[in-house]
Amino acid sequence: MGTAYIALGSNLGDRWATLSAAVRRLRAEPGIRVLVSSEFYETVPVNCPPGSGEFLNAVVAIETDREPHDILQLLQHIERQFGRVRSEPNSPRTLDLDLILYGDRVINWGEPPAGSPPPVTPDLVVPHPRMHERAFVLVPLAEVANGIGDAAVHPILKKTAQELLDPFLPKYADLSEPRPRVSFDPRPHPQTLTGLRALVTGSTSGIGATIANEFQFHGAEVIRHGRRERSDPNERFVSADLRDSANVDRLANEAWSMSDGLDILVCNAGADTLTGAAGKWSFDEKLEALLDIDLKATVRLSRDLGRRMKARGRGCIITVGWDQAETGMEGDSGELFAAVKGAVTCFTRSLALSLAPEVRVNCIAPGWIRTAWGQTASAVWQERVRTETPLEVWGLPEDVAAAALWLASPASGFITGQTIRVNGGAVRA
Ligand code: ADP
Ligand code: MG
Numbered sequence: 001m002g003t004a005y006i007a008l009g010s011n012l013g014d015r016w017a018t019l020s021a022a023v024r025r026l027r028a029e030p031g032i033r034v035l036v037s038s039e040f041y042e043t044v045p046v047n048c049p050p051g052s053g054e055f056l057n058a059v060v061a062i063e064t065d066r067e068p069h070d071i072l073q074l075l076q077h078i079e080r081q082f083g084r085v086r087s088e089p090n091s092p093r094t095l096d097l098d099l100i101l102y103g104d105r106v107i108n109w110g111e112p113p114a115g116s117p118p119p120v121t122p123d124l125v126v127p128h129p130r131m132h133e134r135a136f137v138l139v140p141l142a143e144v145a146n147g148i149g150d151a152a153v154h155p156i157l158k159k160t161a162q163e164l165l166d167p168f169l170p171k172y173a174d175l176s177e178p179r180p181r182v183s184f185d186p187r188p189h190p191q192t193l194t195g196l197r198a199l200v201t202g203s204t205s206g207i208g209a210t211i212a213n214e215f216q217f218h219g220a221e222v223i224r225h226g227r228r229e230r231s232d233p234n235e236r237f238v239s240a241d242l243r244d245s246a247n248v249d250r251l252a253n254e255a256w257s258m259s260d261g262l263d264i265l266v267c268n269a270g271a272d273t274l275t276g277a278a279g280k281w282s283f284d285e286k287l288e289a290l291l292d293i294d295l296k297a298t299v300r301l302s303r304d305l306g307r308r309m310k311a312r313g314r315g316c317i318i319t320v321g322w323d324q325a326e327t328g329m330e331g332d333s334g335e336l337f338a339a340v341k342g343a344v345t346c347f348t349r350s351l352a353l354s355l356a357p358e359v360r361v362n363c364i365a366p367g368w369i370r371t372a373w374g375q376t377a378s379a380v381w382q383e384r385v386r387t388e389t390p391l392e393v394w395g396l397p398e399d400v401a402a403a404a405l406w407l408a409s410p411a412s413g414f415i416t417g418q419t420i421r422v423n424g425g426a427v428r429a
Helices: 015-027 068-081 135-147 161-168 206-217 245-258 276-280 283-312 331-355 372-376 379-388 397-408
Strands: 002-010 032-037 040-043 055-064 096-102 181-183 197-200 221-226 237-239 264-267 315-320 359-366 419-422
Touching: 002 015, 002 068, 002 135, 015 032, 015 055, 015 068, 032 135, 040 135, 055 135, 068 096, 096 135, 135 161, 197 206, 206 221, 206 264, 206 397, 221 245, 237 245, 245 283, 264 283, 264 397, 283 315, 283 331, 283 359, 315 331, 315 397, 331 359, 331 419, 359 397, 397 419
Parallel strands: 197 221, 197 264, 221 237, 264 315, 315 359, 359 419
Antiparallel strands: 002 055, 002 096, 032 055, 040 055, 040 181
């Protein structure tokens, strides 16, 4: 797998939203693994028609075994998805995606050998022919290359990204000289969940962490849970191993008393039986772990906190199932997840009846979501995700968090006892 770099630019419309969504789109692409994304930089237009607006630029480093031409096609497809219309050169664009470097590959670079016909405009030039002249590429490129410990050497000029950037720096000693400046998210924080207290289990990483972050961004007071120790006494965090029912009860008590009650509970914690040492466990060991953590802890915690919420007159509970539990999937993992997540989904419906009308209870059933396992899953799995998902991309933790936010918010006030699939269309009916 080679490391490649993609530059992003936008100077039309909601640039921040476009760039964020474009980075997410790349992260969702099967066969590409985004290693790191740079800050977003505000930059002045270079060689653009008069009146062109300032750009927002960024660079992402990716790992991929897909061919450069295939990547170019993907970039152009994404540009179109984001409403790019090609007109005069360098005209304002919602999104520009350029392949900057692809390992040490050189494609269509420089003069053709003597005697060969003049090139038709090459559809792909790598390294990008103007990258070394553009501070708006080099600044974020040097940042991400540095972040992953790669020199990002230009295979023709034989210079690292930092060395290509160095000549620009003396100019910037003059503070009035325009330069790429780090830009901060200009959007005001939405207040969707302001005043609400949420517990998200299994929220130290992956989908749980993304849900917790999203809830917090929308104003909720979030208590996180995981197996690690609390890092400082003021941290809104409860440490508990959910395989032990006494710990589940303690989690409920501590979280409830930490904020004098809870409005939202997300039972996200699940045993990871795919990666690390657990990947090698026997079927029975995996089954035990999944039953304890995904099923029994969810049942115990949501019954306990659900009754307290009901007594207080309001609340919202979200559990996490699996879309293929309904349709089936071959192999050990398919059997295990179907048994356990299917039970979670069915339990959720009954709990919704027990706790109505005060408390709403719903289940999110994710499809192929790119968590730790999906990052490094083999090419065969990448292709399988693409063919089984009508939208042809992985789901991201953000997609699950968006559904959780909606289910936790007043906007879904008439929704209870439902299973919401977040799966790109993989399982329907
Ligand atoms: P620019 O990115 O220079 O502002 P465009 O996005 O309009 O301009 O791209 C013009 C053409 O450049 C495209 O048709 C594309 O085929 C070609 N191209 C050549 N090399 C690359 C590359 N490395 N990355 C992206 N596009 C490239
Ligand atoms: Mg381009």
